[in-house]
Amino acid sequence: MSTGVTRIRFVEAIAEALRLEFGRDSQAIYLGTPQDDPFAEELGAVAGSDRVVEVQPGERTVIARAVGAALEGYHPVCRLSAAELPGRGLDQLVEAQGLQAVEGLRTPVTVLVDRPAADHGPPGDADAPERWLVPAAVPTVSPSSPAEAKGLVAAAVRAPTPVCVIVDERLAAGNDHVPEGGHLIRIGRAHSLRRGSALTVVGHGASVGPAFRLASELDLDIDLVDLRSIVPLDHSAVIESVKRTSRLVVFEPTFVPSPVGDAVVAAVVAAAFEYLDAPPLQIAMGSHSDTVLREALGELLGY
Amino acid sequence: MNPVAATHLHGSHRLRPSAAGVEARLALLGLMMKARLRAGVAGGEAVAVGTGAALEPDDRLCAPRRFVGAHLAADLYERYPRRVGAASSAPDLVTIAAGMALAPGERDGAVATIASEDALGTDAWTTAMRLVRELAAPLVLVVDRVVPHGRPLTQAPPPGSLPLIGEAVDGAHLEDVLDAVAAACERTRSGGGPAVVLCVRRGAPSEAPFAARLDPIERYARSLLGAGAPRERIEAALR
Numbered sequence: 001m002s003t004g005v006t007r008i009r010f011v012e013a014i015a016e017a018l019r020l021e022f023g024r025d026s027q028a029i030y031l032g033t034p035q036d037d038p039f040a041e042e043l044g045a046v047a048g049s050d051r052v053v054e055v056q057p058g059e060r061t062v063i064a065r066a067v068g069a070a071l072e073g074y075h076p077v078c079r080l081s082a083a084e085l086p087g088r089g090l091d092q093l094v095e096a097q098g099l100q101a102v103e104g105l106r107t108p109v110t111v112l113v114d115r116p117a118a119d120h121g122p123p124g125d126a127d128a129p130e131r132w133l134v135p136a137a138v139p140t141v142s143p144s145s146p147a148e149a150k151g152l153v154a155a156a157v158r159a160p161t162p163v164c165v166i167v168d169e170r171l172a173a174g175n176d177h178v179p180e181g182g183h184l185i186r187i188g189r190a191h192s193l194r195r196g197s198a199l200t201v202v203g204h205g206a207s208v209g210p211a212f213r214l215a216s217e218l219d220l221d222i223d224l225v226d227l228r229s230i231v232p233l234d235h236s237a238v239i240e241s242v243k244r245t246s247r248l249v250v251f252e253p254t255f256v257p258s259p260v261g262d263a264v265v266a267a268v269v270a271a272a273f274e275y276l277d278a279p280p281l282q283i284a285m286g287s288h289s290d291t292v293l294r295e296a297l298g299e300l301l302g303y
Numbered sequence: 304m305n306p307v308a309a310t311h312l313h314g315s316h317r318l319r320p321s322a323a324g325v326e327a328r329l330a331l332l333g334l335m336m337k338a339r340l341r342a343g344v345a346g347g348e349a350v351a352v353g354t355g356a357a358l359e360p361d362d363r364l365c366a367p368r369r370f371v372g373a374h375l376a377a378d379l380y381e382r383y384p385r386r387v388g389a390a391s392s393a394p395d396l397v398t399i400a401a402g403m404a405l406a407p408g409e410r411d412g413a414v415a416t417i418a419s420e421d422a423l424g425t426d427a428w429t430t431a432m433r434l435v436r437e438l439a440a441p442l443v444l445v446v447d448r449v450v451p452h453g454r455p456l457t458q459a460p461p462p463g464s465l466p467l468i469g470e471a472v473d474g475a476h477l478e479d480v481l482d483a484v485a486a487a488c489e490r491t492r493s494g495g496g497p498a499v500v501l502c503v504r505r506g507a508p509s510e511a512p513f514a515a516r517l518d519p520i521e522r523y524a525r526s527l528l529g530a531g532a533p534r535e536r537i538e539a540a541l542r
């Protein structure tokens with residue numbers, strides 16, 4: 001239960017969520033190398049070295065090992081970089097999800113997917129894990145702040161299915177207020193950050209903060225929706241918002257068109273086409289987030 | 304002489320000497336009935352039946368349904384509460400089976416998986432083999448090899464693809480598969496590390512030898528009776 005707030009960094013919020021979950025759940029284990037992975041080092045010190053399974057750096061079967069451990073009753077957590085994901089067991093994650101969905105087997109694997117802080121402008125960016133995870137329908141959350149990271153990581157560890165958590169390096173250094181103690185955010189529910197009537201802006205991960213700051217700074221009349229979870233998508237939250245505003249911008253932290261933006265636009269077009277006053281728009285955040293969004297919103301809202 | 308039984312894989316070990324017990328042979332008979340392994344049928348189900356009968360309740364079976372056969376799947380998977388893959392259509396579950404075998408903590412059984420030889424040689428496969436070998440994981444890998452007509456049954460597996468101790472058997476010979484898998488499981492349960500059983504068979508059942516075209520269930524039931532298995536248990540297995 002939350003008892004107060006404290007100001008910590010994004011990565012510290014993840015570490016705190018893991019510490020709390022490892023304290024609560026004796027079956028939670030971490031697959032990593034303490035020498036190379038701060039989470040492994042800290043969890044080994046806090047929860048015991050037997051709760052950290054050492055895997056060699058570059059081990060290609062790390063996700064298969066995590067899925068196997070999950071099938072044996074553990075709740076494994078592991079960490080990969082986004083570029084490693086396809087070669088290191090995305091297919092095993094998909095299979096694990098199928099085992100849960102069709103055979104009812106618990107496959108609670110949490111994968112922290114690091115997205116490096118590069119310029120994410122060009123389409124087809126290999127560092128964008130949603131490129132693989134969304135078409136594969138692997139449950140994935142994209143936290144936008146330290147508080148979101150803490151709540152979503154805790155929920156991921158408790159989920160009966162594999163859940164990927166995108167850890168965007170652009171957010172890693174930023175700090176913010178985080179509830180102290182246990183903090184849980186339900187996976188699959190979007191979060192309305194700001195209410196407005198002129199335009200719906202949908203974002204996730206690193207794109208939410210810049211959109212929120214811009215809207216606050218310019219006092220824009222926009223409805224800002226943080227998707228939180230990109231698989232599954234909270235369609236109803238977006239559709240309800242568009243029904244109020246009649247216009248939609250998907251503000252992507254990586255590239256456009258993206259699988260997430262495509263899914264959001266498709267859902268809105270299918271369910272609320274008659275409410276739209278203008279074609280939905282996808283904008284990539286790139287490395288100059290404020291400028292890109294400011295220009296686009298200025299054109300749309302006429303300021 | 305069985306043309307492939309003498310083909311040893313990595314190392315010079317032969318997994319047996321101990322043969323599976325009467326309980327496993329009665330299980331084999333029951334699974335033959337469930338799989339409808341009637342006259343002339345010697346396909347992948349034969350490998351699955353031999354493997355399934357060798358497992359004990361604490362063992363895990365981690366194999367896609369396609370290696371088990373539609374007739375057999377329900378019974379074989381129901382027989383083992385700790386099964387994975389009953390509804391899976393994946394090409395193989397070898398890496399997940401290796402992950403199960405490598406899970407931390409005390410273990411009271413083996414993890415068995417069935418895969419096609421086609422799956423050998425990928426990066427993930429090679430890494431999984433290296434890990435289970437280095438960490439002495441209790442994994443029994445049953446490889447189903449289908450040899451085209453005109454090729455010798457004694458053909459060796461691709462170099463380095465099966466770096467585990469094991470043996471090759473006639474994949475159409477149910478008792479050979481049963482004995483080899485039972486011995487492999489026994490080895491892994493007692494901490495001997497992973498093992499492989501390469502089941503070699505011809506693709507088309509019509510090419511099975513004359514003896515195999517006789518009803519194998521009836522013949523097997525008679526041989527069990529002759530070996531002293533209780534009649535009522537045999538009749539129960541045949542129901």
